[in-house]
Amino acid sequence: MENKTTYDVRGGQRNLKRQLSFNRESFIHMAFYRVLIIVSIISFFVFLLGFWFAWASRLVDYLVVLVWILFIPQIFAFLKGISMVGSKGIEFGHLNESYASALKVDRNILFIYRLAPYITTGIFVFGLGLFILGVLL
Amino acid sequence: MKESWVSLPTIYVPMVGVPILLFAYTVSIVAGFQSIGRILLALSMVGLFVFGVSGFRDVYINHWNGKRTRLRPAVTINKGSAADVTLPRAEAKIVNFHVNRFNPETQRLEESVYGVETDSFSNVLDGLLKIKTESDPTLSMRYSCRMGICGSCGMVINGKPSLACETNVWKNLREDKITVAPMLGHPLLRDLVTDFDDFFERHLFVNPYLFRNDLVEKYHPTVQYNQTKEELDKFLPFSDCIMCGLCLDACPVVNTNQEFIGPQALSQAYRYYADSRDEAGKTRLDHVDLLKGVWDCEFAASCSDVCPKGVDPAFAIQLLKTEIIKNDFIKRKESKS
Numbered sequence: 520m521e522n523k524t525t526y527d528v529r530g531g532q533r534n535l536k537r538q539l540s541f542n543r544e545s546f547i548h549m550a551f552y553r554v555l556i557i558v559s560i561i562s563f564f565v566f567l568l569g570f571w572f573a574w575a576s577r578l579v580d581y582l583v584v585l586v587w588i589l590f591i592p593q594i595f596a597f598l599k600g601i602s603m604v605g606s607k608g609i610e611f612g613h614l615n616e617s618y619a620s621a622l623k624v625d626r627n628i629l630f631i632y633r634l635a636p637y638i639t640t641g642i643f644v645f646g647l648g649l650f651i652l653g654v655l656l
Numbered sequence: 657m658k659e660s661w662v663s664l665p666t667i668y669v670p671m672v673g674v675p676i677l678l679f680a681y682t683v684s685i686v687a688g689f690q691s692i693g694r695i696l697l698a699l700s701m702v703g704l705f706v707f708g709v710s711g712f713r714d715v716y717i718n719h720w721n722g723k724r725t726r727l728r729p730a731v732t733i734n735k736g737s738a739a740d741v742t743l744p745r746a747e748a749k750i751v752n753f754h755v756n757r758f759n760p761e762t763q764r765l766e767e768s769v770y771g772v773e774t775d776s777f778s779n780v781l782d783g784l785l786k787i788k789t790e791s792d793p794t795l796s797m798r799y800s801c802r803m804g805i806c807g808s809c810g811m812v813i814n815g816k817p818s819l820a821c822e823t824n825v826w827k828n829l830r831e832d833k834i835t836v837a838p839m840l841g842h843p844l845l846r847d848l849v850t851d852f853d854d855f856f857e858r859h860l861f862v863n864p865y866l867f868r869n870d871l872v873e874k875y876h877p878t879v880q881y882n883q884t885k886e887e888l889d890k891f892l893p894f895s896d897c898i899m900c901g902l903c904l905d906a907c908p909v910v911n912t913n914q915e916f917i918g919p920q921a922l923s924q925a926y927r928y929y930a931d932s933r934d935e936a937g938k939t940r941l942d943h944v945d946l947l948k949g950v951w952d953c954e955f956a957a958s959c960s961d962v963c964p965k966g967v968d969p970a971f972a973i974q975l976l977k978t979e980i981i982k983n984d985f986i987k988r989k990e991s992k993s
Contacts, residue, residue: 525843525851526763527914534911537840538958540815541906545956549908552954553715559708566701579697583678586704590675596955597671600974608893608971613957615966618893623886646679653686 548592555589562586580655587647594643598636606632658942660980663951666710670703677703714947715912748773751825753783755795756837757847765837768792774825780834781809781820784848796847804964807900811848812837817902817962841905855901858918862925862944867936887932894927894972896965903959903969909952916952917944919959919969926972929979941980950976 528534532553538546562582569576599611607624608614610632614622677700684693751774756765770791772783781799788795799809802821809820814828814835825834842850868874903919904910910918922944929940944950950973957970 523845523851523853524760525845526758526760527843528840529843529911529914532912534840535908537815537911538908538956541817542956542958542961545908545958545961549954549956552711556708556711556715559704560712563701563705563708566698579701583697586674587678590671593671594675596957597668599957600955603971604974604978608968611957612971613960613963613966613968614893614971615896615968618889618966622889643675643679646675646682649686650678650682654682 548596551589551592555586555593558582558585558589584647584651584655587650591640591643595636595640598639602632602635659946659949659951660984663710663947664981666706667714670707674700674703674707714952748775749826750774751783751829752833753787754833754835755784755787755848756835757795758838758844760846776826778825779821780813780823780825780836783825783834784820784836796849798849805898807898810839810900810902810905812839812905817841817905819900819902819964822964839901839905841907841911842901850901852901855899855904855920858921859899859924861917862921862928863936863940864924864928866928866931866934868933869935881933883932890932891927891930894923894930894967897924897927897967898965900964902962902964906958906962908956908958909954913952915948917949919953919973922950922953922976923967923969923972926976929976938983941976941983944976945980950980
């Protein structure tokens with residue numbers, strides 16, 4: 520029996536680029552998460568340095584802005600997930616229409632699940648504005 | 657140790673907690689409560705550190721385990737373009753198919769361009785079969801039913817994982833051309849053909865069959881296992897999976913981390929968990945309560961975006977996570993009482 524020889528390109532973070540051609544939102548979510556991980560760790564250490572150096576505590580404020588921005592897609596995706604589960608997959612889901620249309624759900628309250636991620640993310644973005652105006656400037 | 661006890665407090669709780677703390681920090685500073693603000697900032701920094709370290713383990717360390725190879729740049733071999741083919745019918749259109757073929761000898765994706773006569777009903781598979789019969793018999797692809805049921809002809813069309821037999825050529829033209837490539841989320845064999853051994857191993861990992869304790873009844877059935885509509889509704893959409901592998905190809909986590917079981921297998925784990933006839937119960941949840949199981953899903957939802965059958969694997973994975981969390985709470989309550 521002939522042996523199969525396969526070639527595998529999976530495993531590298533650069534493969535995230537493939538998302539750009541069909542799901543940009545997913546690309547932003549994934550890329551921001553990866554950057555956020557690094558920035559989170561750096562922020563913590565800069566915060567510790569802030570106890571000794573004044574420049575570090577100023578730098579923390581700028582890092583908080585960066586963290587805040589990087590958190591926006593994560594918050595939105597997290598809330599989408601909750602809305603999806605709450606609405607039984609009707610909101611933000613991709614269920615087969617023939618199934619979804621026959622599903623027993625209270626369709627009068629679905630708009631809450633539809634709007635909740637946008638409203639909450641909006642409040643979070645408002646918070647960023649407040650932070651920049653009230654703390655940074 | 658169960659992964660939910662690690663991932664929940666270190667990733668999911670900080671994901672909600674840190675933004676709330678940052679918000680509270682801002683409000684307290686704006687309101688003039690500096691000392692409270694400093695405490696809130698310190699708490700949010702600790703949360704961020706825990707989140708960062710846990711995410712680093714999840715995304716970077718775990719992903720380093722994967723084999724990493726790079727496809728070298730493509731070379732173009734022109735097999736004849738639209739200009740070389742005469743247009744026989746008024747309603748027909750010659751479309752350039754840019755086929756990125758994987759060459760196992762050079763380990764490169766090599767682009768071949770073919771001019772193909774198409775009409776408004778032609779799908780990409782029709783075009784590829786025309787190329788194979790009329791222009792280039794060496795072109796390899798996998799296909800079978802030609803009607804979106806077998807799930808064999810999965811490939812990347814214009815950058816999106818799709819079934820070739822369900823993708824209309826005219827409706828998906830980009831600058832008068834169609835670009836076809838193999839699914840890079842699976843090991844490559846030749847041209848557009850990918851290897852599915854790894855895919856089926858992942859599928860088998862979740863024990864995709866009904867468990868019954870009544871063995872005598874199982875092998876010598878005497879009764880029917882009736883289900884109500886509500887019971888059926890819980891798993892019905894997830895049972896439509898045709899195992900085409902598009903979700904696995906689209907998943908950014910699978911593409912960056914081979915350890916992750918993937919959306920197809922996990923959606924089937926939920927499909928059997930939610931089936932009232934199945935008696936495996938909570939053991940199915942414990943089986944996928946792993947970092948390489950449900951907790952590696954970052955909810956990009958690309959799997960659901962490309963699913964041709966509306967299975968919505970991303971939804972199934974979120975339901976699994978919810979069930980695992982619920983189950984943990986119930987267990988803790990029971991152990992306390």
